[in-house]
Amino acid sequence: MIRKKINVFLPITSYSMYLSELVITQQNLQGECNILLNPHGFNHDSLLWDSVWMDDIPRMNSRRIFKKVLINFHYIRRLSSYFKRIKPNLEVVNQELCNFYYVDLYHVLTNHIFSKYQFRARFIIEDGMLNYYESEGTVLKLVRLKNLYYGFFGLSFKALLNKTHLTGIYLDSVCKQFVTNPNETLIPDKSILINLGKVPIETSFSDVLLILGQEPLIMSGMSYKVYSGYIIDMINIAENTYGTYKEVIYKPHPRAEENLLLKVKELLWNGKEDINFYLDKKTVEQSLLEILPKTIFSFRSTSLISIKNMSNGRINIHAYIPEGLKVNHRIENVLRVLNIEIHRNV
16 A cells, blocks of 8 residues: 655645645645645635644734733744644654645744754745745844743754755755746755736736735834834825825735734825725635736735736736845845835835
8 A cells, every 4th residue: 555645734824825735736735745834823724624723823923022022922832832742743653754835934933843843845835935045143142042042942953053044955854945036045955936826818807006005014113103104105106106196005924913004004094195004814815806906006015916917017016125124235236136126215
């Protein structure tokens, strides 16, 4: 009797969940045993999964130090409980030497599973710009301290102790990465294309300006007022370039928290009363045929790149990177290679 190959997937965002299912269909894995570790409770296509190990652990943050520490404590504790619950099943599965599909090693549960178990092969799933630039030293400098801290919860952070890239792409144990732009990654030879498909040629786009929010910038210290001002700047640049739009739609980042979003709404509506909020949790790639925008603006969002590939040049795509944002030349070079126009000011 021939045993099925076993593939264990651990997506950590709605986007990496979406791409994980594309990998299954495009790599013809439907005939294999696909197991979804879903600690964050993302929507998924149940027909693609043989087993789903669910939870609903939110990935929250705060601008206040004490609250940030408290949120992190509860987050790690819940991830630890989730791991203890799935551990017996994971160890049974791992006796077969399965394949592991993950996003990055900065996610503590991913890091722990990556270093604790032997896998037949390890594969990276793209999520954001991380696959296209080197990891910052400031992100990696507290790795040893974090390993000790997570150890109190029965988790480890060992996979980053040698301060490798956050995805682990340079490690010999990582075979390949699945990405939307293989040629622009750090190691193109280890990169496999995820095809997002194309917008049908007969599609008619609406007179809509779509703004893709990046609320994590606020959690990183940007003030609500400055952030909202940047969004208004995007609208002004778009209208100065293409004229007034019939509708302006703002789609928040998938991880935008409700209380944060309410403040952003209030400030934006004070500046532009005709902004409509699109609150569906689907990725923008999945929502594109519902919104059908003529123009899209955002900061340094990966979605600008993926939509550029999907739209066959039929959507005006712009990045707004004002002087107040930290410069990342690698990301900006990727945007330029794809002919995505970058704006520095209004």
